[in-house]
Amino acid sequence: MRVAVISDIHGNLPALEAVLSDVSRESVELIVSCGDVASGPLPVETLQVLRRLPGARFVRGNADRALVAGFDGSQIPRLKGPGFDWCSSQLTRQDRDFLASFVETIVIEVDGLGRVLFCHGSPRSDEEIMTARTADSRLTEFLAGVDADVVVCGHTHMPFDRMVGRVRVINPGSVGMPYGAAGAFWALLGPEIEFRRTDYDRPAAAQRIRQSAWLEANEFARENVLTVPTIEDAMAFLTKAGGP
Numbered sequence: 001m002r003v004a005v006i007s008d009i010h011g012n013l014p015a016l017e018a019v020l021s022d023v024s025r026e027s028v029e030l031i032v033s034c035g036d037v038a039s040g041p042l043p044v045e046t047l048q049v050l051r052r053l054p055g056a057r058f059v060r061g062n063a064d065r066a067l068v069a070g071f072d073g074s075q076i077p078r079l080k081g082p083g084f085d086w087c088s089s090q091l092t093r094q095d096r097d098f099l100a101s102f103v104e105t106i107v108i109e110v111d112g113l114g115r116v117l118f119c120h121g122s123p124r125s126d127e128e129i130m131t132a133r134t135a136d137s138r139l140t141e142f143l144a145g146v147d148a149d150v151v152v153c154g155h156t157h158m159p160f161d162r163m164v165g166r167v168r169v170i171n172p173g174s175v176g177m178p179y180g181a182a183g184a185f186w187a188l189l190g191p192e193i194e195f196r197r198t199d200y201d202r203p204a205a206a207q208r209i210r211q212s213a214w215l216e217a218n219e220f221a222r223e224n225v226l227t228v229p230t231i232e233d234a235m236a237f238l239t240k241a242g243g244p
Helices: 013-023 043-051 062-071 082-090 093-100 136-142 202-210 217-226 231-240
Strands: 003-006 030-033 106-110 114-118 150-152 160-164 167-171 184-189 193-198
Touching: 003 013, 013 043, 013 184, 013 193, 013 202, 030 106, 043 082, 043 093, 062 082, 062 093, 136 160, 150 184, 202 217
Parallel strands: 003 030, 114 150, 150 167
Antiparallel strands: 003 184, 106 114, 160 167, 184 193
């Protein structure tokens, strides 16, 4: 089986559309999303596209969990505010139920790679932070008891590929909110691991995003589409959040 893995779309529909166009030109049998799909400028439109993907499978991200909670009238500490409130308010019951159907982890046998576990933050939490700089001792703790040859995570928006004991840990990067370089990042699995970057018409995407009623649309277009945070800025942010 050959798998395309995407993560952290964050409602950036133009980036998702560009990635799916590239994926369609590959011999891919399955698309797996590692979470945080809709919290951003175009949440409903993004969910409509994802629901139409034949056979795709979805891991739940912490932001997905927050949107479901918001729809249900509650909030998650650290994941609340006007941006989340607006996204939750846009959802239909069908959108809410789709997000609520996402699972914590997915395990698939992938040709050439063996048993692959897909998660958002870590195999045990959608909020734990794994990066290229996370100490081996910490990653070993996060991966304790994992029965997999490869672990694929999202959450931190930065691609990496490293070995932790006998387990290979990778992050494909972010489709919609990349750090370090502009574009839309994803990966192909099987029989090797291929990191991919899809370029797209970012000025046109920024214009489309600015038409959203989301309060943070202008900032998102400026800081996540036209330009992106540096790796150092991202690491500083993640350190405050409990990483790297």
